[in-house]
Amino acid sequence: MSNHSPILNIKSVSKDFGAVSALSNVDLQVHAGEVVALVGDNGAGKSTLVKILAGVHQASSGAIEFQGKSESLATPRAALKLGIATVFQDLALCENLDVVSNIFLGQELKPFQLDEVSMEVKAWTLLNELSARIPNVRSVVASLSGGQRQTVAIARSLLLDPKIIILDEPTAALGVAQTAEVLNLIERVRDRGLGIIMVSHNMEDVRAVADRIVVLRLGKNNGIFTSKSSNQELVGAITGASENVVTKREKRLKNQSNSTREK
Amino acid sequence: MLTKSNNESSQTSPLDRSDSRVNHSDDFKGMIANFFGRIKSGDLGSLPVIIGLIVIWTVFSIMNPVFLSSRNLVNLLFDSSIVGVIALGIVCVLMLGEIDLSVGSMSGVGSAIIGVLWVNMGAPLPIAIITAIISGAIVGALYGSLRNRLGMPSFVSTLSGLLALLGLQLYMLGRTGSINLPYGSSMVNFGQLMVVPAWLSYCIAIIPAVVIIFNGLRSISKRQRMNLSPGSKKLLFIKATLITITLLGIMYYLNLGRGLPWMFTLFICLVVLMDYALTRTQWGRFMKAVGGNAEAARRAGVNVKKITISAFVVCSSLAALGGVMAASRLASASQQAGTGDVNLNAIAAAVIGGTSLFGGRGSAYSALLGIIVIQSISNGLTLLNLSSSFRFMITGAVLAIAVIIDSLARQSRASHGQA
Numbered sequence: 001m002s003n004h005s006p007i008l009n010i011k012s013v014s015k016d017f018g019a020v021s022a023l024s025n026v027d028l029q030v031h032a033g034e035v036v037a038l039v040g041d042n043g044a045g046k047s048t049l050v051k052i053l054a055g056v057h058q059a060s061s062g063a064i065e066f067q068g069k070s071e072s073l074a075t076p077r078a079a080l081k082l083g084i085a086t087v088f089q090d091l092a093l094c095e096n097l098d099v100v101s102n103i104f105l106g107q108e109l110k111p112f113q114l115d116e117v118s119m120e121v122k123a124w125t126l127l128n129e130l131s132a133r134i135p136n137v138r139s140v141v142a143s144l145s146g147g148q149r150q151t152v153a154i155a156r157s158l159l160l161d162p163k164i165i166i167l168d169e170p171t172a173a174l175g176v177a178q179t180a181e182v183l184n185l186i187e188r189v190r191d192r193g194l195g196i197i198m199v200s201h202n203m204e205d206v207r208a209v210a211d212r213i214v215v216l217r218l219g220k221n222n223g224i225f226t227s228k229s230s231n232q233e234l235v236g237a238i239t240g241a242s243e244n245v246v247t248k249r250e251k252r253l254k255n256q257s258n259s260t261r262e263k
Numbered sequence: 264m265l266t267k268s269n270n271e272s273s274q275t276s277p278l279d280r281s282d283s284r285v286n287h288s289d290d291f292k293g294m295i296a297n298f299f300g301r302i303k304s305g306d307l308g309s310l311p312v313i314i315g316l317i318v319i320w321t322v323f324s325i326m327n328p329v330f331l332s333s334r335n336l337v338n339l340l341f342d343s344s345i346v347g348v349i350a351l352g353i354v355c356v357l358m359l360g361e362i363d364l365s366v367g368s369m370s371g372v373g374s375a376i377i378g379v380l381w382v383n384m385g386a387p388l389p390i391a392i393i394t395a396i397i398s399g400a401i402v403g404a405l406y407g408s409l410r411n412r413l414g415m416p417s418f419v420s421t422l423s424g425l426l427a428l429l430g431l432q433l434y435m436l437g438r439t440g441s442i443n444l445p446y447g448s449s450m451v452n453f454g455q456l457m458v459v460p461a462w463l464s465y466c467i468a469i470i471p472a473v474v475i476i477f478n479g480l481r482s483i484s485k486r487q488r489m490n491l492s493p494g495s496k497k498l499l500f501i502k503a504t505l506i507t508i509t510l511l512g513i514m515y516y517l518n519l520g521r522g523l524p525w526m527f528t529l530f531i532c533l534v535v536l537m538d539y540a541l542t543r544t545q546w547g548r549f550m551k552a553v554g555g556n557a558e559a560a561r562r563a564g565v566n567v568k569k570i571t572i573s574a575f576v577v578c579s580s581l582a583a584l585g586g587v588m589a590a591s592r593l594a595s596a597s598q599q600a601g602t603g604d605v606n607l608n609a610i611a612a613a614v615i616g617g618t619s620l621f622g623g624r625g626s627a628y629s630a631l632l633g634i635i636v637i638q639s640i641s642n643g644l645t646l647l648n649l650s651s652s653f654r655f656m657i658t659g660a661v662l663a664i665a666v667i668i669d670s671l672a673r674q675s676r677a678s679h680g681q682a
Contacts, residue, residue: 076564092559092563094551094560096551096554105552105560105563117491120489124279
């Protein structure tokens with residue numbers, strides 16, 4: 001098992017937008033066959049981190065190691081090639097194209113004489129592996145429901161046999177049954193030995209599938225939890241509720257009394 | 264386990280027929296029903312333009328029977344080819360949701376280059392033609408770069424290009440303002456006289472059916488092998504037969520007059536080529552994707568900037584080629600070439616043919632259908648001895664109607680959950 005060395009190792013990555021530092025010295029590890037949930041309040045830097053990993057933005061400083069090698073992730077294409085597939089919150093599907101074209105966008109077989117039949121077969125295979133319920137892969141994406149679009153986006157990310165899939169708010173727009181389906185989907189993908197980074201606001205979903213829960217707050221790491229951690233702990237870390245004047249004072253008094261006792 | 268159970272179920276039904284919730288109508292009756300369903304939901308395709316064409320032709324032939332004579336139709340095809348080629352380029356930029364307002368001036372520059380290089384300076388004709396097309400490509404690359412690097416809206420960059428290129432055209436033509444091409448040269452014959460021999464025109468009429476049946480059978484056998492629903496052979500043959508009968512009829516009628524112009528054949532070849540590029544290649548897929556959702560395309564790894572430049576390059580190159588054809592049709596390179604209504608006719612043709620102004624939807628054939636509508640109106644009104652004032656007004660009205668149909672169909676598609 002190569003579980004001991006992470007596939008993806010993010011070391012003190014920072015990202016500045018002008019005077020605003022969206023991320024400062026963030027660390028994150030992802031192993032094969034592991035679901036890592038990335039949680040945090042609005043503006044915590046989750047989406048920025050996702051975009052850096054997808055190659056949409058570039059980190060201002062810090063290092064990203066993929067399978068032990070340092071990588072730059074200069075473009076979306078570079079990230080894809082490396083084996084990092086991203087499913088964005090807005091799914092980034094072209095509504096005017098059909099399901100097959102969307103799944104294969106940028107990866108078409110035979111660029112000068114598109115092999116539609118093979119692409120359709122591969123699309124069906126991917127969708128069936130996910131036990132997806134897409135009635136017709138030749139219908140345009142505009143005619144699909146939210147859950148179906150999510151499935152298409154996930155199927156697309158699996159096309160290149162990635163090592164890591166990043167899901168940005170996969171359940172945000174979904175109903176109860178569809179959410180359960182997507183969670184099943186995530187577990188199925190994990191069982192194939194892929195690393196998954198899942199960004200979510202929904203603590204219930206996060207705890208249902210995540211092996212580790214990494215909390216970001218104001219662009220910094222703010223603790224790592226497991227699904228066994230209590231809701232209070234999690235929410236405290238996310239909102240920073242456990243870190244205010246009162247707690248700080250208590251901590252200081254405690255430290256003082258400890259040190260006096262040691263003396 | 265999972266894949267195994269899938270394989271088992273797929274042995275009974277093809278991969279794409281395993282979902283019972285979808286209506287699959289593979290027979291002829293189902294196809295007709297599908298067709299009406301699509302129209303109801305606002306996926307009109309080329310239907311409005313075909314209906315429009317029938318109405319226009321009926322009205323004009325009632326008002327002047329000469330209109331439908333084969334002699335007049337051959338002339339109509341000669342005239343259609345030039346703006347048709349330009350409209351083909353417009354389809355490309357419209358596909359991205361951009362516009363090129365300078366195609367008229369660009370075609371003027373193209374024709375001026377032919378005059379200056381070939382007639383005045385005595386350069387070989389092929390070199391003059393290639394120079395014209397390359398200069399078009401350069402102008403297109405410039406528009407594309409302005410769009411990419413400076414974010415300059417193509418509406419503005421090409422509007423300024425319209426003026427600048429017009430100036431270039433006038434400068435090149437010098438004080439006389441017009442250069443005559445030698446009569447009797449192959450160039451002028453191509454634009455005014457040369458037609459496809461009758462036997463060859465009938466052969467050409469059969470080609471589409473051969474291609475349809477060949478490709479269709481290949482795809483059916485491949486789909487069968489891959490365990491997809493193959494589609495119906497009967498439909499394929501019905502389609503091929505209908506197309507062949509129509510084309511043979513058209514050829515027969517044209518051959519009663521002078522016959523099929525070579526210039527129009529060139530236009531058709533370009534249309535077919537463009538259709539292949541747009542529907543069967545990765546480039547075409549990228550064009551549609553960028554036109555539909557540029558950010559999504561970028562994140563999927565599409566080089567959006569390259570695609571944008573390619574669209575403008577193709578458009579301006581085709582405009583320059585249209586200018587070359589105009590020179591051969593008029594036997595001169597003059598200050599008038601490419602001015603007046605050429606610009607708007609080309610854009611109107613693409614839109615009337617069914618290419619959306621909003622990007623992401625369109626086909627090469629819309630240039631063909633659209634230009635025949637535009638040219639029919641212009642030709643018919645000329646036959647009725649109506650002045651160009653009426654022609655402008657009526658063409659303008661037709662363009663407005665086409666855009667209205669486009670936006671209405673778009674709204675209807677949105678409410679029926681289709682792109």
